[in-house]
Amino acid sequence: MNKSENLPFAGSSLASQVHAAAVNGDKGALQRLIVGNSALKDKEDQFGRTPLMYCVLADRLDCADALxxxxxxxxxxxxxxxxxxxxxxxxxxxxxxxxxx
Incomplete structure (x- = not known):
């Protein structure tokens, strides 16, 4: 079984998954993603924004704390x-x- 099949937002890239988890406040998914690939914690999107930036923009302080x-x-x-x-x-x-x- 493909590891990404168990993750939310399956079918999208891991980078978009980590950004989606951050903006949606899905702390569990965010933590699973960054534990599986620590580089994702600072992964930039097409605007150069990191998951931490999306946490700030969406008021997801618990996710920001985890990051x-x-x-x-x-x-x-x-x-x-x-x-x-x-x-x-x-x-x-x-x-x-x-x-x-």
């Missing part, structure tokens, strides 16, 4: 030279400016 504990690189930048911290700060500023905090 950080697994050693995800907090200094990785996307194609626009933004880190996960930059994205979090941008998101907070938008919330403040719209009164959603």
């Amino acid at each position: 950080l504990k697994a050693g995800a690189d907090v200094n990785k930048t996307d194609h626009s030279q933004r880190t996960a911290l930059h994205l979090a700060a941008q998101k907070a500023l938008r919330r403040v400016s719209t009164g959603r905090i």
Whole structure:
């Protein structure tokens, strides 16, 4: 049996699976993927975004914590030279400016 058949999002690449798990808050799938292939914790998508960046954008703090504990690189930048911290700060500023905090 193919190992990827047991994973959610079967049929897509492991990179897209790890990004989907991060944005959807599927901590169990995220952990299974990065344990199986540790390079996935910092895998970039077509925008240069890592799973950690998607956790920040989707407010998936438990998944972000799992990635950080697994050693995800907090200094990785996307194609626009933004880190996960930059994205979090941008998101907070938008919330403040719209009164959603």
